[in-house]
Amino acid sequence: MKVKIEPRDECLGDAICADECPEVFVIDDEDGLAKVINENPDESLREAIQNAADECPAEIIIIEED
Numbered sequence: 001m002k003v004k005i006e007p008r009d010e011c012l013g014d015a016i017c018a019d020e021c022p023e024v025f026v027i028d029d030e031d032g033l034a035k036v037i038n039e040n041p042d043e044s045l046r047e048a049i050q051n052a053a054d055e056c057p058a059e060i061i062i063i064e065e066d
């Protein structure tokens with residue numbers, strides 16, 4: 001799977017995704033918005049990533065299948 005935040009400038013910076021799955025999402029210190037630190041995460045993280053996508057109020061977390 002491949003994970004993206006798009007469009008990133010619509011991120012609200014609430015860190016819901018980073019709380020759900022810190023292995024993949026972090027809040028960037030520079031601009032206060034979420035960024036993906038692992039674009040090709042292990043399958044074991046799928047549930048946490050899916051939860052982040054479901055809970056993202058901006059609905060900008062995209063999960064693509066390989």
Ligand code: SF4
Nearest residue numbers: 011012014015017056
């Ligand atoms: S959950 Fe969505 S809006 Fe919130 S920080 Fe993550 S990407 Fe941004």
